[in-house]
Amino acid sequence: MTNGSSFTLANMLEANARNYADHPAWVFQGNTLTHGQYLDRGRRLASAWTKLGLIRQERVAVMSRNCLEICEVYAASEVGGFVTATVSFRFAPPEVVYVVNDSMPKIFVFEEEFADLIDGIRDSLETVEHFVCIGKAPAWATSYGDVIATGDADFWAQVANDDLCSLIYTSGTTGRPKGVMLTHGGKAACAESISALMMAGPADRILLMMPMFHVGAKDMSLGQSWRAGTVYLHRDFDPELILQTIQDEKITITHMAPTMVQMVLDHPRIDEFDLSSLRMIVYSAAAMPTALLRRGLDKLGNVFLQMYGQTEGSGIILPIEDHQPDAEERYRRRLQSIGIPFPGVQVRLVNDDGQDCAIDEPGEILLRGPIMMKGYWNKSDATLETLRDGWLHTGDMGKFDDDGYIYLVDRKKDMIVSGGENIYSREVEEAIYQHDAVANAAVIGVPDEKWGEAVRAVVQLRVGASVGEAELIAHCRTLIAGYKCPKSIVFADDLPKLASGKINKLAIRKEHGRP
The missing domain is CATH 3.30.300.30 (ANL, C-terminal domain)
Incomplete structure (x- = not known):
């Protein structure tokens, strides 16, 4: 594992471009970026950011639906030593103002469809010096295409393992969103772990449709990129388009939330599509109801792999070989669990006194390992509370069984x-x-x-x-x-x-x- 090494996401992109230059990295709406082109455009955009005055570890905010440009914004930060701060396109104007002002970017990249929203709040955005529009730019912004054209492909920057690469905001389930500081070393370790768990390689094709501003889709793309695989990206969630793409592009892996899995299984035409290329569906965001998981196993076979984690850090997985509905009771029971720790990740369950819980006793799930966050942006008190004693306190309640499998029982606050x-x-x-x-x-x-x-x-x-x-x-x-x-x-x-x-x-x- 990369833990403790100096390997960065920039190193990963450079290795892919060197060894798999002509192999597709991204496919979106019929447009393809090879690994060589992806690094080239990432470097050009990073160069363009420096010409706009951005310096090492300063932020670029981005508000966009899934498209190739949001992926390039990530790449520019990864090779340039900058920090991508994501803004949900579902936010209302006051929420956009809060996140942008909290992350303090100099540059704000947005899609054309959000121009009117941003125009209405521009005067409230305290640190933004440059507005960059993907698509047709309004008079007060610069075209993304014009900006990237000013960059140099031979741009290079020194990037360190402990540098921040992204600032991704939590879902805000317990209050206002918090900016989670994610480092190159942590995300490289995450990419390596996910790649290994997916058994991914250059021949794999992963289909992503969850929003790229969220850690789930971003981490899945990193896991695929670790071995220079191809990411097929959809702009939105469309069950029929997902089924069509799996068939036509021979997709081998995809990633969905359980609610999405249900909508795909419920699609009236599902039996008309050839889904035989699909060897794995990674599901996350929430534990899957057992009844739904059994439906999926009956329809698609043993292709499901569950990952548990948060924006702050991942660490628990239910291996694909454990999805055995016809096995003896102890194995059938595992369908209700979230699994066992990732390699290199430690897990504890503790009670309100901080003592380790006994078997079947519910307690808060604590994680420790190389893929955890560095902390919360501008929130030292929340960081100290969440990372106290060197453990990530997830706020989720779980319990162990006799075999060491973990069962999610609730959010602590729920x-x-x-x-x-x-x-x-x-x-x-x-x-x-x-x-x-x-x-x-x-x-x-x-x-x-x-x-x-x-x-x-x-x-x-x-x-x-x-x-x-x-x-x-x-x-x-x-x-x-x-x-x-x-x-x-x-x-x-x-x-x-x-x-x-x-x-x-x-x-x-x-x-x-x-x-």
């Missing part, structure tokens, strides 16, 4: 305390998902005069399916203790989701968290 009993929303959601009518579910606590908190489920039904509140609660009583079952159920047409594909419980609490 645990419901009702009548003195701890109720983990994940366990309740698993029960709800086992009803055939349920497409998506989120369990939250709501104030209750008698019990302190009561369990409420917010449920989205599958198209054409129906089930009533009483029937669904009765279903849950056959699977979990009565005190854990929902006391009320709200049916919704859709559940709000974060960019990562996770169900947005913060939004659900705001809408449905009243008694």
Whole structure:
């Protein structure tokens, strides 16, 4: 592993361009960038940034849907020693102002479709000196194409292992987004680990459609690039286009959130496509409901590999060989787990007193290893709290089984305390998902005069399916203790989701968290 070495992402791009210059690195909407071209354009853009006054470790903010240009912005920082600060294109104007001002970039790259939004907040962006537009630029911005044309392909910069390469903002599930400082050494170690776990090589073709401003898609692309493979990039999530691309381009690996896997499996034409080239679906962002995972195994075979982590750091995986629904009970139970630690990553589960938990005792998941964040940008108190004692405190609750497998039970802040009993929303959601009518579910606590908190489920039904509140609660009583079952159920047409594909419980609490 690269841990402790001086290997950087710049070294990775240089090696790919040297050894696989004509091999495709990126394919997007019929346009291809070879590994040689990708390094060339990354260097030209880094050179152009220096001509605009950017110096080592200063930030470039980028707000864009998936396209080749956002990948080039990343590459320019990686070879130039700059820092890419990502801005969600789903943000409202006040959220964009907050993230841009927090990351303090000199340059703000954005897509043409967001020009009106940015024009309305330009005067509030305190540090931005240059606005660069992908597409047709407004009068107050410079065209991305014109900027990169000013750069020199022979640009070179000294990049260190401990340098920041990106500043990626958290989903904001527990409050305002925090900028996660990610280093070259950490991301190189991450790329190496993911590449090994995917068993990726130059012949592999990975399909990505989750947003590149998020750590999930970015890390998957790094894992593929580690061995000079090819990334096929989609602009948005489109289930039919995914199926068509897997068939036509002989995709071998893809990466989706469980909600996306469900929509692909539910597509009415799925059986019309040849998906035989697909050997692996990496799923992350949230643990997959067991009922959905079994559907996927029945339809696609043993192709699923789960990775668990956060923007702050990854570290747990359920190996593909553990997805054995017909094996003995101890192995079938593993379908509900998030797996075992990555090579080189240590995991602890601790109680509120900081003591290690016994088998089957829920505790907070702590991670330590080379692929963790350096800290939170401009938030020393939050950094000290999250990285205390040398461990990344994830805020997720899990438990070990006798074999050392870890089971995710809840977010620490999502645990419901009702009548003195701890109720983990994940366990309740698993029960709800086992009803055939349920497409998506989120369990939250709501104030209750008698019990302190009561369990409420917010449920989205599958198209054409129906089930009533009483029937669904009765279903849950056959699977979990009565005190854990929902006391009320709200049916919704859709559940709000974060960019990562996770169900947005913060939004659900705001809408449905009243008694």
